[in-house]
Amino acid sequence: MIQQIYPQVIHPFRYELNKDMQIAAAHFIPHEAAGQCANLHGHTYFINITVAGDELDDSGFLINFQQLKKLIHNRFDHTLMNDHTDVFSNTQAEHFPTTEVVARKIAEIVQAHLDTLPNRPTCVQVFVRESPTSYVVYRPKAGKQ
Ligand SMILES: [Zn+2]
Numbered sequence: 262m263i264q265q266i267y268p269q270v271i272h273p274f275r276y277e278l279n280k281d282m283q284i285a286a287a288h289f290i291p292h293e294a295a296g297q298c299a300n301l302h303g304h305t306y307f308i309n310i311t312v313a314g315d316e317l318d319d320s321g322f323l324i325n326f327q328q329l330k331k332l333i334h335n336r337f338d339h340t341l342m343n344d345h346t347d348v349f350s351n352t353q354a355e356h357f358p359t360t361e362v363v364a365r366k367i368a369e370i371v372q373a374h375l376d377t378l379p380n381r382p383t384c385v386q387v388f389v390r391e392s393p394t395s396y397v398v399y400r401p402k403a404g405k406q
Contacts, residue, residue, distance in 0.1 A: 267309050268398050270386040274313035277385075280329040282308050288342035288358040291351040301341075306363070307390040308333065310371055314382030323382050324375065332374055333367055364389040364399035372401065 342358035350356035390396035
């Protein structure tokens with residue numbers, strides 16, 4: 262894993278946890294404006310997930326790092342993003358697997374899990390690097406994804 266400085270997110274919580282992961286996945290953007298990106302191609306995504314909260318669970322965790330890996334890496338690594346029709350769509354732009362949407366979906370999946378935890382942590386940022394020169398930062402707004 263390369264060492265990397267990530268953009269900081271301002272939040273009011275006492276604890277902040279960051280989980281890095283790398284996902285090899287393919288996608289295509291089903292829109293003529295996408296140009297070459299409309300063709301099936303692959304990326305090695307570098308993902309950083311930021312979780313924050315004021316309370317820890319019974320184990321002293323905000324959330325178990327392994328759980329985050331299980332939620333995201335196990336689900337998407339070595340897959341075609343477009344095949345995950347429960348997450349992405351090939352007809353609705355807001356659900357195309359662009360880097361922006363991939364970042365938002367990761368935040369939504371993580372937050373849905375965090376909502377089941379008694380200490381109720383919050384996903385405050387998802388960073389997705391698609392290539393050495395391109396990345397997206399998604400920050401959920403309070404009260405909505
Ligand atoms: Zn791409």
